[in-house]
Amino acid sequence: MTRDDDVIxxxxxxxxxxxxxxxxxxxxxxxxxxxxxxxxxxxxxxxPNQHATAHYHATGHPVIASFEPGEDWFxxxxxxxxxxxxxxxxxxxxxxxxxxxxxxGRVPHxxxxxxxx
Numbered sequence: 104m105t106r107d108d109d110v111i112x113x114x115x116x117x118x119x120x121x122x123x124x125x126x127x128x129x130x131x132x133x134x135x136x137x138x139x140x141x142x143x144x145x146x147x148x149x150x151p152n153q154h155a156t157a158h159y160h161a162t163g164h165p166v167i168a169s170f171e172p173g174e175d176w177f178x179x180x181x182x183x184x185x186x187x188x189x190x191x192x193x194x195x196x197x198x199x200x201x202x203x204x205x206x207x208g209r210v211p212h213x214x215x216x217x218x219x220x
Contacts, residue, residue, distance in 0.1 A: 110139065110140050110164065111140060111166055111177075112142075113190060113192060115140070115141060115142040115192060116192045116193070116194075117137050117142045117144050117170065117194065118141075118142050118143050118144045119144055120144070120198055120201060121135065121201070121205060121206050122135060122144055122145050123145065123154070124146075124154045124157075125150075125154065125206075130209065131150075131151075131205065131206065131210045132146030132150040132151075132152070132204060132206075133150045133218060134146070134149065134150065134170075135147065135155075135170035135171060135197055136155035136167040136168070136170055136178075137168045137169070137170040137191070138158055138159075138167055139167060139168050139177060139191065140162075140164040140165075140166065141164060142192075143155075143162075144170055145157065145158045149219050150218070151219065156180070159180045165180045168188060170195075170196055171203070172196040172197070175195075
């Protein structure tokens with residue numbers, strides 16, 4: 104593992120099963136990312152609102168992990184690269200029955216045209 108131990112806290116659980124800001128504002132997301140330091144769940148940069156990156160800019164917490172089922176990677180905004188990381192506190196992904204994009208009932212019919220490239 105690279106020397107990002109001080110910005111990864113494997114004992115902190117995720118903040119929920121969906122993007123915290125999207126859920127609060129009635130929005131939707133494509134994929135979810137988990138802050139490896141505080142557990143905040145935000146949406147990816149392809150999602151319309153890019154809350155995971157906004158969380159990094161607001162807090163300085165540089166490392167995220169995928170919060171998608173079957174994915175096991177970490178990314179560091181500071182170094183702009185992927186890294187190995189420890190096993191984080193469960194759950195490790197959103198529920199498998201949660202649709203992608205999600206959440207159910209909030210995804211517009213033209214969602215693909217609203218994604219960021």
